[in-house]
Amino acid sequence: MSLLEIKNLHVSVVGKEILKGVDLTINAGEVHAIMGPNGTGKSTLSNVIAGREGYEVTQGSVTFDGKDVFAMAADERARAGIFLAFQYPVEIPGVTTSAFLKTAINAKRRAEGKTEIDAMEFLKLVKAKTKALGMADDMIKRMLNVGFSGGEKKRAEVLQMTLLEPKLAILDETDSGLDIDALKIVSEGVNALRAPTRGFLVITHYQRLLDYIVPDFVHVLAGGKVVASGGKELAKELEATGYAKYQGAAA
Amino acid sequence: MKSPGILDHAFGAAYAKRLGGLPGAATTALDALRQRARVTLGTDGLPGPKLEEWRFTPLRGLAKIPFIPAASAEDIEVSDVPLSVPKIAGAARIVLVNGVYRPDLSDQDFSGVSVSPLSTKNVDGRELLGHLATPSAAPLVALNTAYMAEGIALHVHGAAKPIHLVSIGASGAEPAAFHPRVLIVAEANSSLTLIETHVGLPGQPYFSNPVTEIVLGSGAAVRRYVEVAEDADAFHLATTAVAVAENATFEAFHLGLGGALVRQETHVAFAGTDATVKLHGAYALSGKSHHDFTTVIDHHVPSCKSNQIFKGVVADDAHGVYQGRIHVARDAQKTDARQLHKALFLNRGPKVDCKPELEIYADDVQCAHGAATGEIDPDHLFYLLSRGIDPERARNLLVEGFLADAVNEISDETVRDVFVGQIAGWLKKRGVQS
Numbered sequence: 095m096s097l098l099e100i101k102n103l104h105v106s107v108v109g110k111e112i113l114k115g116v117d118l119t120i121n122a123g124e125v126h127a128i129m130g131p132n133g134t135g136k137s138t139l140s141n142v143i144a145g146r147e148g149y150e151v152t153q154g155s156v157t158f159d160g161k162d163v164f165a166m167a168a169d170e171r172a173r174a175g176i177f178l179a180f181q182y183p184v185e186i187p188g189v190t191t192s193a194f195l196k197t198a199i200n201a202k203r204r205a206e207g208k209t210e211i212d213a214m215e216f217l218k219l220v221k222a223k224t225k226a227l228g229m230a231d232d233m234i235k236r237m238l239n240v241g242f243s244g245g246e247k248k249r250a251e252v253l254q255m256t257l258l259e260p261k262l263a264i265l266d267e268t269d270s271g272l273d274i275d276a277l278k279i280v281s282e283g284v285n286a287l288r289a290p291t292r293g294f295l296v297i298t299h300y301q302r303l304l305d306y307i308v309p310d311f312v313h314v315l316a317g318g319k320v321v322a323s324g325g326k327e328l329a330k331e332l333e334a335t336g337y338a339k340y341q342g343a344a345a
Numbered sequence: 346m347k348s349p350g351i352l353d354h355a356f357g358a359a360y361a362k363r364l365g366g367l368p369g370a371a372t373t374a375l376d377a378l379r380q381r382a383r384v385t386l387g388t389d390g391l392p393g394p395k396l397e398e399w400r401f402t403p404l405r406g407l408a409k410i411p412f413i414p415a416a417s418a419e420d421i422e423v424s425d426v427p428l429s430v431p432k433i434a435g436a437a438r439i440v441l442v443n444g445v446y447r448p449d450l451s452d453q454d455f456s457g458v459s460v461s462p463l464s465t466k467n468v469d470g471r472e473l474l475g476h477l478a479t480p481s482a483a484p485l486v487a488l489n490t491a492y493m494a495e496g497i498a499l500h501v502h503g504a505a506k507p508i509h510l511v512s513i514g515a516s517g518a519e520p521a522a523f524h525p526r527v528l529i530v531a532e533a534n535s536s537l538t539l540i541e542t543h544v545g546l547p548g549q550p551y552f553s554n555p556v557t558e559i560v561l562g563s564g565a566a567v568r569r570y571v572e573v574a575e576d577a578d579a580f581h582l583a584t585t586a587v588a589v590a591e592n593a594t595f596e597a598f599h600l601g602l603g604g605a606l607v608r609q610e611t612h613v614a615f616a617g618t619d620a621t622v623k624l625h626g627a628y629a630l631s632g633k634s635h636h637d638f639t640t641v642i643d644h645h646v647p648s649c650k651s652n653q654i655f656k657g658v659v660a661d662d663a664h665g666v667y668q669g670r671i672h673v674a675r676d677a678q679k680t681d682a683r684q685l686h687k688a689l690f691l692n693r694g695p696k697v698d699c700k701p702e703l704e705i706y707a708d709d710v711q712c713a714h715g716a717a718t719g720e721i722d723p724d725h726l727f728y729l730l731s732r733g734i735d736p737e738r739a740r741n742l743l744v745e746g747f748l749a750d751a752v753n754e755i756s757d758e759t760v761r762d763v764f765v766g767q768i769a770g771w772l773k774k775r776g777v778q779s
Contacts, residue, residue: 180731183728188743189745189746202733
């Protein structure tokens with residue numbers, strides 16, 4: 095059984111069709127990259143899988159672990175193992191990173207029938223993971239994402255991913271707003287999570303990220319459809335030739 | 346002739362007659378205060394909807410209820426402090442039931458402060474009673490002063506052990522009213538942390554009408570943390586008047602978690618330079634609760650600071666009010682006065698009124714005010730949902746986060762934790778939905 099199976103997915107936003115029949119299958123252990131020009135529906139795809147409101151699925155299906163994703167609420171999808179690393183993580187004043195992380199970890203643990211994490215165990219766990227990501231210890235005392243730099247925000251996303259151990263991680267333009275050092279640290283964090291039981295969907299506009307997170311498969315999304323698929327060499331080719339020929343093909 | 350701003354009410358001669366002999370009647374000064382206030386009450390009455398200060402908090406509902414003096418009801422028995430009252434570690438408890446001091450429910454291990462019922466013969470500083478909260482200036486103060494049955498005087502000499510004042514309201518077969526009076530005199534360089542919890546028992550509506558006067562000597566530090574969690578049918582109209590001498594610090598936080606009609610009105614007068622006042626609050630209202638924060642800060646003297654942060658969450662058909670007046674006199678140069686009110690709507694039913702008023706007559710001052718209302722941001726909510734947090738917990742986290750700006754201003758960590766817990770309890774009880 096595939097981890098994620100997208101079949102003939104059509105999605106509209108305020109009456110305008112953005113995705114026009116996407117097919118994609120991700121198996122556990124695989125890293126898939128989706129590349130494509132701006133405004134082609136890459137973020138729509140990640141948001142619709144994660145369950146953000148405002149998207150209308152008009153045709154097709156998405157199954158995760160054999161279950162209908164659209165029959166689950168956003169929080170149920172997350173507890174089932176879908177994780178979206180946001181392109182623009184929101185700043186939430188008043189909510190400390192530590193309270194947020196603890197609540198999220200416990201939501202998952204409750205769903206798995208486990209007891210809530212105790213305070214000492216939580217601190218130990220977070221300390222170890224923040225260190226690995228080159229983050230300051232006191233970062234969890236700060237308000238969630240408030241005043242974080244672009245790099246800090248993306249590291250915080252990877253930290254959450256590390257703590258929540260999803261089955262499927264979707265990275266939505268994680269490279270945007272990162273300098274090369276931050277990109278390396280974030281990529282190392284993601285690579286450390288690669289596992290035979292876990293799948294990745296890496297969405298990016300640029301090939302650069304894929305030098306660090308090397309995909310097994312690369313797909314080109316243009317005009318709301320997957321117009322080409324291949325191995326990691328497809329990304330190199332796109333870097334050289336650009337998206338022009340696919341934009342033509344889609345139209 | 347009665348002015349159109351006045352309401353007919355139950356607190357006239359018949360009410361006074363039922364009171365009988367009030368405690369401390371023999372104390373001439375106390376009784377003279379009461380008699381004068383009754384004359385004022387007879388003339389001024391209760392404020393009607395045409396009085397600007399009371400426009401957002403109409404008292405028509407209150408005026409229609411035939412209250413009797415709680416002291417005259419023989420069918421009220423309160424033998425325990427309700428379980429909802431938090432225990433404050435390290436604080437000595439003083440319990441008032443319907444405004445009357447109850448030694449049997451109170452602790453006696455005070456230090457740094459002398460505690461005396463107002464009717465006691467020799468109360469330190471009693472001559473100050475009625476000086477800050479004057480009947481002619483505020484109708485609800487007139488009502489309190491006319492009928493104050495009993496109350497407590499706290500005279501702070503040094504670094505006092507914290508005090509937790511618990512006011513319990515209860516009615517018998519008939520709706521009851523009571524008028525607690527608190528006088529706090531903090532000597533120069535003394536300090537006190539006072540926590541107040543105002544609760545009540547369900548049943549007939551009751552009306553709590555407390556007046557608190559606080560005098561801070563030079564360099565004194567008073568922290569006052571008030572929680573109002575009255576019964577859903579109860580009325581609570583509180584007035585506090587504070588005078589702050591030079592270099593003194595007054596920090597207050599008011600938490601409003603319910604009651605049919607609640608108003609916490611605070612008047613602060615700076616009496617000396619370089620004093621600091623922090624006056625913060627938060628409300629979380631559901632059902633038909635009404636909570637009004639009214640503040641008046643008078644900067645008469647130079648180089649004083651006042652800061653106000655009020656935040657509120659409203660649901661169902663609740664009504665939140667904030668009116669804040671800052672007056673900076675011509676001589677009050679180098680004043681730093683700020684106020685902020687923000688409200689969060691959990692659905693489309695509630696109402697919030699906000700009226701900031703700045704009157705500034707000095708030219709070298711820093712004054713700022715801000716106000717905003719909004720709803721839970723769907724992007725914030727989705728972020729939490731996408732991490733597996735269920736919608737109810739996610740909303741609660743966001744509501745607590747919204748109020749945190751104000752609650753985090755509580756400098757006493759023990760009390761801050763207690764208040765955070767009380768807010769969490771309110772959210773849990775409500776089971777925030779939308």
